Amino acid sequence: MSKTHKTHQNFLSSDRIYTCTTCHTHLARHEDxxxxxxxGRHGRAYLFSRVTNVSLGPKEDRVLITGVHSVKDIRCDVCSNVVGWKYVFAFEKSQKYKENKYIVEKAMISKENQWDEP
Structure with missing residues (x-):
């Protein structure tokens, strides 16, 4: 896969922003x-309703802890690191709430300005 870097980035407006650990690109707001x-694949992960500055990979069916899901890996638009995945389809009825939500690996994100949670 060729690395394509987007020239335009979204800069999130929030006091608490999660960024890519590699290149510090804004990825998500704490409110989301x-x-x-x-x-996740590499330990703890967070579920977000929305992320930005990511590109979607091809759809694939993956066996996860909670069953089979159709997912697309998400890559940081700037450094191309895989930071998590998007749930496209959940085969189990109890897992439908995950559809169109995003998993971001805790190891792949940092808190901008090192804010503390309440």
Missing amino acids: LISKAFQ
Whole structure:
């Protein structure tokens, strides 16, 4: 896969922003965080309702802890690191709430300006 870098980035307006650990590109606002109780490929992960400055990979069916889901990996638009995935389709009825939501690996994000949570 060739690395394509976008020249335009979205800069989020919020006091609490999560950024890519590699290049510090804005990825998500704390207000869009749904849950921290998720497991990613490399440990803890967060579920977000919305992310920005990412590109979607091809759709694939993946067996996860909660069953089979159709997902697309998400890559940082600037450094091209895979930071998580987007849930496209959940086969289990109880997992439908995840559709069109994003998993971002905790190890792949930093808190801009090192803010503390309440």
